[in-house]
Amino acid sequence: xxxxxxxxxxxxxxxxxxxxxxxxxxxxxxxxxxxxxxxxxxxxxxxxxxxxxxxxxxxxxxxxxxxxxxxxxxxxxxxxxxxxxxxxxxxxxxxxxxxxxxxxxxxxxxxxxxxxxxxxxxxxxxxxxxxxxxxxxxxxxxxxxxxxxxxxxxxxxxxxxxxxxxxxxxxxxxxxxxxxxxxxxxxxxxxxxxxxxxxxxxxxxxxxxxxxxxxxxxxxxxxxxxxxxxxxxx
Amino acid sequence: xxxxxxxxxxxxxxxxxxxxxxxxxxxxxxxxxxxxxxxxxxxxxxxxxxxxxxxxxxxxxxxxxxxxxxxxxxxxxxxxxxxxxxxxxxxxxxxxxxxxxxxxxxxxxxxxxxxxxxxxxxxxxxxxxxxxxxxxxxxxxxxxxxxxxxxxxxxxxxxxxxxxxxxxxxxxxxxxxxxxxxxxxxxxxxxxxxxxxxxxxxxxxxxxxxxxxxxxxxxxxxxxxxxxxxxxxx
DNA sequence: ACCTGAACACCGTTCAAGT
DNA sequence: ACCTGAACACCGTTCAAGT
Numbered sequence: 001x002x003x004x005x006x007x008x009x010x011x012x013x014x015x016x017x018x019x020x021x022x023x024x025x026x027x028x029x030x031x032x033x034x035x036x037x038x039x040x041x042x043x044x045x046x047x048x049x050x051x052x053x054x055x056x057x058x059x060x061x062x063x064x065x066x067x068x069x070x071x072x073x074x075x076x077x078x079x080x081x082x083x084x085x086x087x088x089x090x091x092x093x094x095x096x097x098x099x100x101x102x103x104x105x106x107x108x109x110x111x112x113x114x115x116x117x118x119x120x121x122x123x124x125x126x127x128x129x130x131x132x133x134x135x136x137x138x139x140x141x142x143x144x145x146x147x148x149x150x151x152x153x154x155x156x157x158x159x160x161x162x163x164x165x166x167x168x169x170x171x172x173x174x175x176x177x178x179x180x181x182x183x184x185x186x187x188x189x190x191x192x193x194x195x196x197x198x199x200x201x202x203x204x205x206x207x208x209x210x211x212x213x214x215x216x217x218x219x220x221x222x223x224x225x226x227x228x229x230x231x232x233x234x
Numbered sequence: 235x236x237x238x239x240x241x242x243x244x245x246x247x248x249x250x251x252x253x254x255x256x257x258x259x260x261x262x263x264x265x266x267x268x269x270x271x272x273x274x275x276x277x278x279x280x281x282x283x284x285x286x287x288x289x290x291x292x293x294x295x296x297x298x299x300x301x302x303x304x305x306x307x308x309x310x311x312x313x314x315x316x317x318x319x320x321x322x323x324x325x326x327x328x329x330x331x332x333x334x335x336x337x338x339x340x341x342x343x344x345x346x347x348x349x350x351x352x353x354x355x356x357x358x359x360x361x362x363x364x365x366x367x368x369x370x371x372x373x374x375x376x377x378x379x380x381x382x383x384x385x386x387x388x389x390x391x392x393x394x395x396x397x398x399x400x401x402x403x404x405x406x407x408x409x410x411x412x413x414x415x416x417x418x419x420x421x422x423x424x425x426x427x428x429x430x431x432x433x434x435x436x437x438x439x440x441x442x443x444x445x446x447x448x449x450x451x452x453x454x455x456x457x458x459x460x461x462x463x464x465x466x467x468x
Numbered sequence: 469a470c471c472t473g474a475a476c477a478c479c480g481t482t483c484a485a486g487t
Numbered sequence: 488a489c490c491t492g493a494a495c496a497c498c499g500t501t502c503a504a505g506t
Contacts, residue, residue, distance in 0.1 A: 024470080024471080027470085027471090043364060044364075045279070045364050048497090048498070048499090049498080049499065049500090050497090050498070050499080058471070058472085059471065059472050059473060060472090060473080060498095060499090060500090061471075061472070061473070061474095061500075061501075061502080062470080062471055062472075064499085064500065064501075065469095065470065065471075066470095069499075069500075070498095070499065070500090127423075129423045129424065130277060130278075130279050141428070144428070145428070148428070148429070165449075165450065166446055166449070168442075170439075170442070171439065171442035171443045171445075171446045172443075172446060173429065174417075174420075174429055174431065174439055174440075174442075174443045175413065175417075175443035175444075175446050175447055177416070177420070177429065178412075178413055178414075178416035178417040178420055178440075178443055179409065179412055179413045179416055179447070180412075180416070181416045181419065181420060181425075182411070182412035182413055182414070182415045182416020182417070182419065183408070183409075183412040183416070185415065185416065185419055186408075186411070186412055186415060189361075189363045190363065191415075194375070194378070194379070194382070195382070195407065195408050195411065197408065205404075205405065205408055206408075206412075208402075208404070208405035208408075209405045209406075209408045209409035209412055210409075211405075212400055212405045212406060212409050213409055213413070213447065213450065215399075215400070215450075216399065216447065216449075216450020216451060217450060220454035258489080258490080261489085261490090282478090282479070282480090283479085283480065283481085284478090284479070284480080292490070292491085293490065293491045293492060294479095294480090294481090294491090294492080295481075295482075295483080295490075295491070295492070295493095296489080296490055296491075298480085298481065298482075299488095299489065299490075303480075303481075304479095304480065304481090
């Protein structure tokens with residue numbers, strides 16, 4: 001309680017200084033950051049517009065001049081998170097020069113899970129579909145589709161080169177996304193302990209599950225590049 | 235608005251009749267059912283204790299005589315849903331007499347996804363971990379663990395019989411659950427359309443993704459029972 | 469052009485009174 | 488033993504006033 005009050009006072013004072021000239025400056029961005037902070041501190045769903053306003057040093061009604069409603073605020077937060085997510089995935093893949101399409105698919109999964117573990121708060125917002133308006137955000141759809149397209153491209157290439165065991169490509173992308181998304185959700189929602197996975201082991205266990213899936217995609221007749229990939233991942 | 239008022243009046247009248255003798259009768263159960271109805275009608279997270287009370291024909295404070303708080307109400311709903319879920323999974327597996335352990339694992343996945351599609355509301359409550367107290371409910375943990383144990387048993391048997399491709403069993407159960415849970419969540423949260431899957435195709439597509447995963451587990455050296463299983467599933 | 473702060477219609481939860 | 492209904496401390500959102 002005392003900590004909260006102190007924080008609020010500090011924020012108010014800071015904002016007041018700025019506000020003497022231009023009210024606040026960049027309240028929109030300040031609200032996004034305040035919201036992210038609040039999510040980090042407590043439950044994602046318990047975040048309050050009023051609390052975000054207080055944290056940013058403005059009154060309860062101020063946020064609604066920049067966001068039509070709470071959902072729009074949360075969506076803006078998700079957009080920033082998704083932008084970073086996409087950027088990191090793309091940059092991680094750019095670093096993988098060697099390896100066939102399935103090795104690169106494995107790298108994609110690694111980057112995905114790695115990001116989730118390092119940025120649980122951001123992932124929480126992205127996947128909180130009842131708090132954000134995913135379909136209504138072009139930015140969210142675009143970034144998500146880009147990741148999707150990368151995966152589809154890698155799988156198509158894998159099939160062209162005869163790397164895949166399955167003769168039907170159609171169900172593969174859905175299965176791949178479901179696996180990685182399911183792992184991420186289980187991690188975020190705290191399901192892992194009941195599967196005998198402690199917090200320390202979480203990333204390792206998820207990466208192993210993902211690797212198992214990718215290995216399962218590979219044709220037994222294909223080149224024995226699997227072991228090489230496994231070693232490189234260490 | 236007028237529809238709501240009408241519903242409320244009817245419920246009040248009905249409850250009033252019963253209450254002349256024993257207040258309500260079984261308010262606890264009535265609240266659980268009312269909550270389920272409300273979730274079916276709108277968003278799961280938008281459900282209100284007050285609305286459930288109204289629907290059950292009692293005043294706003296009445297629910298708190300049967301549930302300490304909103305979370306407890308939602309948890310009770312989840313317990314009932316999970317009980318049915320477990321029962322259906324077990325009974326579906328009991329019907330599978332032929333087939334090796336991986337065929338039965340496939341049947342488990344089929345039953346899981348089938349139930350999710352037929353009972354989206356129930357699955358929504360079960361997996362809404364921020365609305366319920368999963369760890370605090372022995373019933374939820376027990377039912378969930380039983381499903382988990384069945385899966386673990388089938389996988390252990392599969393390994394014993396040399397059906398598995400992987401030499402390490404450890405990551406397999408997590409991957410299997412993540413795959414099926416991820417598919418379910420994607421379905422519930424409306425991710426499927428962006429993967430080119432319409433509502434009609436949803437169950438088929440999910441079942442295909444799950445089948446692909448189970449197939450990927452099987453040792454290439456094993457008996458060619460795969461095609462037989464695939465045919466039987468049609 | 470942007471923010472304040474009162475106001476409104478909600479919530480979850482409590483509790484003294486009623487039956 | 489169980490329910491009512493007022494009350495409290497919250498919310499999201501609006502809007503007339505202020506700067």
